[in-house]
Amino acid sequence: MNRHGKVGLLIIAALAAVLPSCAVRERTPAPTATAAVLPAAGTPTTLPGEVRKAIAAGSFYSDNPQTLAAQVDALLAEAEAVPGRPLPVALIVPHAGYVYSGHVAAQAYKQIEGVEYEAIVVVGNNHRDPTFRQVSVWAKGGFETPLGVAQVDEELAAALLEADERLVFDRNVHRQEHSVEVQLPFLQRLYGERLRFVPVVIGEPSAENTHALADALAQVLSGKRALIIASSDLSHYPAYDDAVRSDTAILQAIVSLEPERFIAARDEMMSQNIPNLATCACGEGPILTAMLTAKALGANRAVVLRYANSGDTPFADRGQVVGYGAVMFWQGDEVTAPAAWMGRHELQPIAPLNGQERAALLKLARTTLERFLTLGDAPIVHPAEPGLWQARAAFVTLEKEGELRGCIGELVGRQPLYLSVQSAALSAALADPRFPAVTAEELPQIEIEISALTPLQEVQDVNSIEVGVHGLVIVKGRQQGVLLPQVALEEGWDREESLQAVCRKAGLTEDAWREADAHLYAFTAEVFGE
Secondary structure (H helix, E strand, O other): OOHHHHOOEEOOOHHHHOOOOOOOOOOOOOOOOOOOOOOOOOOOOOOOOOEEOOOOEOOOEOOOHHHHHHHHHHHHHHOOOOOOOOOEEEEEEOOOOHHHHHHHHHHHHHHHOOOOOOEEEEEEEOOOOOOOOOEEEOOOOEEEEOOEEEEEOHHHHHHHHHHOOOEEOOHHHHHOOOOOHHHHHHHHHHHHHHOEEEEEEEOOOOHHHHHHHHHHHHHHHOOOOEEEEEEOOOOEOOOHHHHHHHHHHHHHHHOOOOHHHHHHHHHHHHHOOOOOOOOOOOOHHHHHHHHHHHHHOOOOEEEEEEEEEHHHOOOOOOOOOEEEEEEEEEOOOOOOOOOOEOOOOOOEOOOOOOHHHHHHHHHHHHHHHHHHHHHOOOOOOOOOOHHHHEEOOEEEEEEEOOEEEEEEEOOOOOOEHHHHHHHHHHHHHHOOOOOOOOOHHHHHHEEEEEEEEOOOEEOOOHHHOOOOOOEEEEEEOOEEEEEOHHHHHHHOOOHHHHHHHHHHHOOOOOOHHHOOOOEEEEEOEEEEEO
């Protein structure tokens, strides 16, 4: 295929169209290539008692054990331990798909790397069964993931059930609930076959339920080196900036160690009628339980380890996001935590990119493809280069041995340029309908070119179009086509031929640009490649 085939497709990165959620709406993109073979983290075993089967594998995280183990290990390796290594009593950890929240979850789990606990309790919330309003403790057998079966600490589970008659063992509420399950691969990679834990699901986040569970936990865990893991995401579905505002208020209330402040912050944010804000935290019950239990077990400190939302990843739309926070509770002195706040930069105005910024974008595009094709996620970054925070659209072109291998991008800058590049790179490799998906084996032969666009301007006079400087977009009814500015130079086209070409790309007649109901737009682009 010759180079003019690289005309951009009007696809706002297909991968970014998947709305993240902690509920059924979430479907995580699956890797398109098999990761390098690693030793299995564990093998399924037959246990006395019932084994609850995995329901989130293949959607929230990979169902391939080697890929999953490698992904979790990579996320943990990228996370930072808090200086001084205080001993966590409780953690709040998100439970969305790993491509959205895995980097935040890993920041929590990094704090227990190398720490042995006598008791671990994972408290999830109820997404699937609106009729269940109690607290259920799964008391027998184990939970299966692709990494093996995580065994239930049956003695501890029995003690919990005995501690308060309001706690029950209801299998049904656990079977399709993902909030506990998604925590297990991290624990399995940290503890292997030594892992023993108690899974709990809070049906209704009422004061009665959270106090009953917290009191029972404090009773049975007293004197033990114990860890409570509260599984919860934060805001659901507001726009990016609204999510940051809501999530900041909720996290500040959580680290106050005062449950009343959390409730007040939740009520205040919900009273503001923020568009599309469905909840401030979908794990209110687990969060309140962790706060109450941690204080009862002696915790006097809490810190936000990391905050981000799905809009900080190349897989989501910043118009509707889900928030994620990792929080640690401990007993002891204050610490200086790693930088917790991601995505805090203001979007910058468009300006020319310098050499360092161009090099950073090319490197990011390649590492994004490498990471997704081997581990099924993408690097989540917080660039230092100001130019990468421009609100700017981008196209990414992939070539192999001089032939087009994929080209997709977006025309409107709705997010930072670095995210536009990541999204376009993934879509060019995986979602260009003209080609099969790029494989990991091909990547060494792939060359990457980035086109960083300026905003579209409607053309009033076609004589103002400069060949090789202006890219073109034509829109007529539901038909539209795009021509990147470098294509005309590569093909040796003049202005008339460029106008004809963009019409052909839209499936229109070559002179459609002359018609009254056709809208013609021009843009410029900084084009640079490896």
